[in-house]
Amino acid sequence: MTAPQRPFGLWTAAALVVGGMIGAGVFIQPAQLAPYGWTGTAAWAMAIPGALILAYVLSRLAAARPAATGAIAIVGEALGPLPGLLVGWSYWVGICSANAIIALTAVRYGASFVPALTATPLATALGATTLIWALTALNLGGAKGAGRFQVLTTLLKLLPLVAVVLILAALAFGDPQRFTVHPHTPFRLADLTTALTLTFFPLVGFEAASLAAERVRDPARNIWRATLFGTALTGLLYVVISVGVVFSMPEGAVAASDAPIAMFVEAFWGRGAGLVIAAFASIAAIGCLNGWVLMQGEVPLGMARSGLVPRFLARTSERDVPTVAILCSSGFASLLVLSSATPAFGSVLTFMLQLTTAATVWLYAGACAAAIVLRVARPAAAVGLAFSAWVLWGSGVEALLLSIVLMLTAVPLYWLRPAAGEGTIDRE
Numbered sequence: 038m039t040a041p042q043r044p045f046g047l048w049t050a051a052a053l054v055v056g057g058m059i060g061a062g063v064f065i066q067p068a069q070l071a072p073y074g075w076t077g078t079a080a081w082a083m084a085i086p087g088a089l090i091l092a093y094v095l096s097r098l099a100a101a102r103p104a105a106t107g108a109i110a111i112v113g114e115a116l117g118p119l120p121g122l123l124v125g126w127s128y129w130v131g132i133c134s135a136n137a138i139i140a141l142t143a144v145r146y147g148a149s150f151v152p153a154l155t156a157t158p159l160a161t162a163l164g165a166t167t168l169i170w171a172l173t174a175l176n177l178g179g180a181k182g183a184g185r186f187q188v189l190t191t192l193l194k195l196l197p198l199v200a201v202v203l204i205l206a207a208l209a210f211g212d213p214q215r216f217t218v219h220p221h222t223p224f225r226l227a228d229l230t231t232a233l234t235l236t237f238f239p240l241v242g243f244e245a246a247s248l249a250a251e252r253v254r255d256p257a258r259n260i261w262r263a264t265l266f267g268t269a270l271t272g273l274l275y276v277v278i279s280v281g282v283v284f285s286m287p288e289g290a291v292a293a294s295d296a297p298i299a300m301f302v303e304a305f306w307g308r309g310a311g312l313v314i315a316a317f318a319s320i321a322a323i324g325c326l327n328g329w330v331l332m333q334g335e336v337p338l339g340m341a342r343s344g345l346v347p348r349f350l351a352r353t354s355e356r357d358v359p360t361v362a363i364l365c366s367s368g369f370a371s372l373l374v375l376s377s378a379t380p381a382f383g384s385v386l387t388f389m390l391q392l393t394t395a396a397t398v399w400l401y402a403g404a405c406a407a408a409i410v411l412r413v414a415r416p417a418a419a420v421g422l423a424f425s426a427w428v429l430w431g432s433g434v435e436a437l438l439l440s441i442v443l444m445l446t447a448v449p450l451y452w453l454r455p456a457a458g459e460g461t462i463d464r465e
Contacts (some may be wrong), residue, residue, distance in 0.1 A: 054267030058242035071292040074222025080232035085272035096261030110343035115407035124403035126447035131396030137373035140165035143322035149315035190324025205281040234431035333366035395432035395440040
């Protein structure tokens with residue numbers, strides 16, 4: 038077995054966390070949450086502490102098992118190969134679904150410059166599919182180059198968010214009544230669970246460093262630092278921006294916008310500034326997509342190297358790139374994108390958000406259960422397990438059942454996995 042390369046230091050690991058979280062989510066979230074009004078604000082107060090608890094559990098697991106290929110392998114070690122496979126497969130489905138959403142978001146913001154990109158649902162889907170495969174080609178060139186691109190785009194994607202924070206700060210000090218002049222939907226307890234699922238979606242990604250553990254140098258030290266710092270920073274940024282945009286604008290206008298962040302900046306700084314923000318928002322989504330294209334290969338690779346899935350998924354190139362896993366993942370994400378080419382795009386996008394959340398939360402639930410079994414951060418793991426169950430329920434019965442069905446499609450792979458002690462690494 039060839040030892041995996043470890044090209045990622047602390048800052049690249051942190052860029053994976055922040056870059057994976059800051060992408061499509063924050064740029065579409067105000068529109069998704071606007072109809073919930075004050076309930077959306079309460080949901081943020083639940084989602085961010087929940088994400089921090091889960092991030093803490095994952096980072097403690099990585100520190101306790103630094104030689105593991107990632108969190109999924111640890112779940113398989115603690116709970117058994119079949120639960121590990123099901124949790125990992127569900128998470129992989131969630132990544133592919135998230136990549137479809139991120140690619141579509143990048144194209145929608147890019148349409149501020151090239152309206153033809155969203156002239157029809159099919160044109161939008163084709164543009165998003167092209168973007169997925171362009172970044173797939175970049176990742177096939179090697180993890181080191183993809184990691185550098187991730188650091189660059191992470192720095193660039195912070196610029197539009199800083200602009201929004203500056204506007205909100207100016208409003209808070211110069212025109213505080215702006216946040217109360219527009220009527221907003223009052224708090225409704227019945228909507229809190231659904232709103233929680235929507236607010237949790239943009240937080241997904243804090244586990245990126247834990248999943249790519251075998252790529253990170255000194256994982257016992259660097260993973261928990263990158264994970265907790267990145268999650269706290271991004272969560273704070275999200276709540277300020279999302280709540281601020283929703284409450285400083287008419288609720289209906291925000292809910293109906295394809296690019297709510299660009300619309301917000303344009304309302305205060307003019308059309309030119311709105312276009313600049315749209316450009317950086319598109320860059321942000323592209324950077325996020327790059328990070329998740331990397332992860333969509335790393336997840337099956339880690340599963341194959343730990344013996345949870347057939348070894349052909351561990352086949353790597355001379356640059357240690359999991360080519361088979363990345364190509365299969367991008368193909369699935371492309372199918373999801375093309376399925377969005379329907380007139381009811383808005384409802385499809387909302388459902389994909391819920392499906393992505395449901396599919397990925399199974400990993401968090403599995404990690405918390407593994408931590409309890411392994412006696413790692415058990416109190417936090419118990420709270421995290423309850424929180425994960427709440428988010429799963431909030432994703433809706435349809436999305437939850439579909440996530441279970443997609444998870445069960447991995448069962449045949451359980452019987453095809455390599456026997457204990459059998460090699461799992463092939464090179465092309």
